[in-house]
Amino acid sequence: MTNDELIGFMAAFCAALSFGSYGVPMKGEAATRVDVDPLVFQSYKASAVFLMSTILIYFNNILADEENDHIIDNANYNWTFHKWSFSDFTPWAFLSAILWVPGGTAGVYAVRRAGLAISVGIWSCVIVIISFIWGVLIFGEKQKSGALGAVKAVSVLCIGLCGIAYFSSSEPESKKKVDSRLKEVIDETTPLSSSGGDDTTSEGEDQVSLDLESFPHCGQPPHSHQTLHFHLPPLISKRTIHVPKYHLGLFFAFLNGLLAATIMIPLHYAPPHSTQGIGYSMSFGIAAMIVVLFAWLLRWMVCALQCRSVVKGYQSLPSFHFKDMLRPGMLAGLLYSIGNLSGIVSIQKLGNFMGYSLNQSSMIVSGLWGIFYYKEIPGFKNILGFISSSVIVFVGILLMGRDHQA
Numbered sequence: 001m002t003n004d005e006l007i008g009f010m011a012a013f014c015a016a017l018s019f020g021s022y023g024v025p026m027k028g029e030a031a032t033r034v035d036v037d038p039l040v041f042q043s044y045k046a047s048a049v050f051l052m053s054t055i056l057i058y059f060n061n062i063l064a065d066e067e068n069d070h071i072i073d074n075a076n077y078n079w080t081f082h083k084w085s086f087s088d089f090t091p092w093a094f095l096s097a098i099l100w101v102p103g104g105t106a107g108v109y110a111v112r113r114a115g116l117a118i119s120v121g122i123w124s125c126v127i128v129i130i131s132f133i134w135g136v137l138i139f140g141e142k143q144k145s146g147a148l149g150a151v152k153a154v155s156v157l158c159i160g161l162c163g164i165a166y167f168s169s170s171e172p173e174s175k176k177k178v179d180s181r182l183k184e185v186i187d188e189t190t191p192l193s194s195s196g197g198d199d200t201t202s203e204g205e206d207q208v209s210l211d212l213e214s215f216p217h218c219g220q221p222p223h224s225h226q227t228l229h230f231h232l233p234p235l236i237s238k239r240t241i242h243v244p245k246y247h248l249g250l251f252f253a254f255l256n257g258l259l260a261a262t263i264m265i266p267l268h269y270a271p272p273h274s275t276q277g278i279g280y281s282m283s284f285g286i287a288a289m290i291v292v293l294f295a296w297l298l299r300w301m302v303c304a305l306q307c308r309s310v311v312k313g314y315q316s317l318p319s320f321h322f323k324d325m326l327r328p329g330m331l332a333g334l335l336y337s338i339g340n341l342s343g344i345v346s347i348q349k350l351g352n353f354m355g356y357s358l359n360q361s362s363m364i365v366s367g368l369w370g371i372f373y374y375k376e377i378p379g380f381k382n383i384l385g386f387i388s389s390s391v392i393v394f395v396g397i398l399l400m401g402r403d404h405q406a
Contacts, residue, residue, distance in 0.1 A: 008349030011342045012358035018339030020365025023120060025328035026111040027374055036325055037318035038108035039295060041332070044325060045104060046288040048333020049340075053285030056278050056341070057084050084279045092266035093283035097291040100284075103259030105295075106252035114249030117370025117377060118168035121390065122250065124363040125161045126257025128397050129154060134265060149399075156396035163389025165250075167382045168370075278341070360397050364390050 025031065026041060064083035110119040136150065267280055296317070304313030343359045350358070367390050370376040377383050 004349045008346045009358070011349065012346035012361075015339045015342035015346055015359045016361040016365055018335045018342060019359065019362035020120065020367075021369065022332045022335035022339065023107070023111045023116050023366060024369050024373070025332045026108050027116055028328050030321075030324040030328050031112070034319075034321045034324050036321060036329075038105045038112070039299065040318055040320050040325065041108045041329055042101060042105040043292050043296070043320070044329020045333035045336060046101065046292045048330045049337050050285035050289045051330075052334060052337035053278070053282045057282045060084060060278055082279065084282055088279050089283045089286065090270040090280070092270040093280065093287040094291065095266040096263045096284055097287035099259045099263050100288060101291045101295055103256045103263070106259075107256035110249045110253035110256060112249070113245045114253060115168060115370055115376040116374060117367045117386065118164060119249065119253040119256075120366035121164040121168070121363045121393070122161065122253040123257030123260060124360045125157055125164075125393055126254055127261040128360055128400065129157060130258060130261035132400055134261065138265075153396050153399035156399060157393055160389045160391075160393030160396060163392060164386060167385035167389060168377055278344075281337075281341070361394055363393065 030036075031041065061083045107119065107123065110123075132150070132154070270280065270283075300313055300317060302313075303316045304310045307313045307316060339359075339362070346359060364387075367386060371383050371386065377386050
């Protein structure tokens with residue numbers, strides 16, 4: 001094994017560990033206690049990504065100066081450092097950020113409502129499949145065995161994904177009586193179900209969190225059994241749409257995967273000088289903060305229209321809970337940044353598909369967190385089935401990587 005391969009495998013391991021763990025704080029005790037809003041948590045993540053990118057660029061520029069002054073001997077290294085300046089900022093990073101911010105927000109909702117293990121499993125599969133489609137159909141990447149090999153690999157992925165969905169949603173008989181009692185709680189009503197200033201709930205009910213997610217280590221199923229009621233406008237229909245929060249969480253996990261698979265596509269179109277080294281990460285960090293601020297401005301406008309008051313609209317925005325959420329929110333963003341950087345290194349050292357495939361083993365890491373830390377999948381049979389399905393998915397990912405022709 002060469003030094004590059006060793007570095008690549010170590011980076012892939014670090015990426016899988018980080019990507020599989022950054023969702024853990026989303027279901028932590030602090031996030032559950034305050035019932036943190038998904039956009040609030042995503043804002044902390046974006047802040048951490050920006051801070052991490054700034055620190056990396058600072059040290060990168062120092063090393064670039066030393067390299068130019070011949071303090072660092074290039075002969076002993078397999079890479080060079082390119083000094084980054086604001087002139088290297090690329091507007092393509094805004095497109096990546098526009099995809100990442102809503103996708104990450106959807107991912108937070110998915111983890112909190114459907115569970116960590118199944119959410120990461122779903123979006124990891126979707127990321128692989130969509131990335132494969134982008135590579136073959138858009139960028140013209142070749143497959144050694146043609147369309148038949150691609151169909152086989154995708155079929156293995158789908159089989160594993162079905163297993164993940166089945167075993168993560170199955171519950172032992174001993175839990176069914178508990179679940180039937182949990183379903184009898186008061187259904188949560190969204191702002192869409194009420195008109196303008198008509199307040200149909202008491203002040204006390206407004207302050208009560210109706211989220212049924214369990215605290216760590218309590219051994220209770222993580223599934224959110226509540227149903228959201230969406231009352232359609234009278235001009236359209238008088239029907240009410242009932243959507244279980246657990247199913248909505250699964251959909252948002254799929255949506256996160258769909259958007260996450262497209263985040264790095266703008267990297268192919270950005271000017272070469274803006275993507276050298278870790279330059280694109282700095283552009284992405286800046287763009288992410290701007291997009292997050294725009295998202296909050298848009299949400300404020302929507303709340304102001306609903307409340308018919310700018311002040312009341314601002315007051316209705318969710319709290320950031322700085323005391324409770326600063327540490328877990330920044331930790332999630334830090335883990336995401338480490339995983340992103342490690343993933344780039346693994347792809348550079350091992351190749352696009354081998355490095356990327358190993359990075360997606362993060363679903364196994366998140367599955368272990370969900371099983372043994374949050375007790376999301378009760379029952380030995382379900383745990384064994386979930387782990388086996390995750391291994392099947394990973395085999396499908398490796399088949400895709402092996403079939404790729406550089």
